[in-house]
Amino acid sequence: MSLIITIFVLVFLTQLISWIxxxxxxxxxxxxxxxxxxxxxxxxxxxxxxxxxxxxxxxxxxxxxxxxxxxxxxxxxxxxxxxxxxxxxxxxxxxxxxxxxxxxxxxxxxxxxxxxxxxxxYRKSAVFYLPEGWLGPLTWWLALPFAPAGSVSVGVWQMACRRVIKVGERVVKELATSPTPVEPVAVDVDADDDRSKKQS
CATH class of the missing domain: 1.10.287 (Helix Hairpins)
Incomplete structure (x- = not known):
């Protein structure tokens, strides 16, 4: 199994255990x-x-x-x-x-x-490489601590996976708990006019 998938599966299993x-x-x-x-x-x-x-x-x-x-x-x-x-x-x-x-x-x-x-x-290995000049001077941060320049390190990839899974969890929870839309109620305008005429 490739490194990118292995790390994602490990992070997902950790989050799954915390959900359950x-x-x-x-x-x-x-x-x-x-x-x-x-x-x-x-x-x-x-x-x-x-x-x-x-x-x-x-x-x-x-x-x-x-x-x-x-x-x-x-x-x-x-x-x-x-x-x-x-x-x-x-x-x-x-x-x-x-x-x-x-x-x-x-x-x-x-x-x-x-x-x-x-x-x-895998501290010195690259999970994957970014296109050259894609993020400009910020690409060095994605390679921290020891991955080659222009790549995404294992630690950064773990953080990214964890963040994406948590955002996905929040979206699913919001969708699951959002109230169902209320259908508009039809109002009979003529009946309201008749009532107001009778009262006056």
Missing amino acids: GQTVLLELAYALYLRIFRASAVAQQRQLKADLLAKKAELLQTSAQDQFAKWAKLRRSVDKGLADLEKLNGELATSKTSFAVQFNGLIWALTTGLQFVVTWW
């Missing part, structure tokens, strides 16, 4: 991770919750005075189930925190980090 939201992507990726790698823990958590609800309902229907032995047994069972559920919830919360750190690191590496690497690696 990194937390939304994290939740989707974590749900997929749980389904693939921690399915047994999730099933166990679901089963514990269902058992606890059933035992709590039975405990509420059992009289502590009339059926104390049954009530005490159910109470111990509910307490043990709550302790098991808290332990499992703690394990899953720790797993989610660890996953979030790794996921955010991966997203950073694939977007911002990769942009830094590409910018550094």
Whole structure:
């Protein structure tokens, strides 16, 4: 893939992630991770919750005075189930925190980090050359920091791509939120004249 397209795709992916939201992507990726790698823990958590609800309902229907032995047994069972559920919830919360750190690191590496690497690696390369004398004395600025004179550097091309994508985003948002045009209402002039004559 050519350098010009590679840089545009990297900048677009970074903007796409910011549009969707990194937390939304994290939740989707974590749900997929749980389904693939921690399915047994999730099933166990679901089963514990269902058992606890059933035992709590039975405990509420059992009289502590009339059926104390049954009530005490159910109470111990509910307490043990709550302790098991808290332990499992703690394990899953720790797993989610660890996953979030790794996921955010991966997203950073694939977007911002990769942009830094590409910018550094191709710092002396020209993305493309401008026609001679096209912008006059300003052409040196487009080659900053190390690209050949008369060319557009990787850093400047990244800035241009980012700016164009953000302007495109703003235009799409304005078009999406603009109100629909209101159709003119037909007014019967003769009826208005009749009303004014009756009032006078």
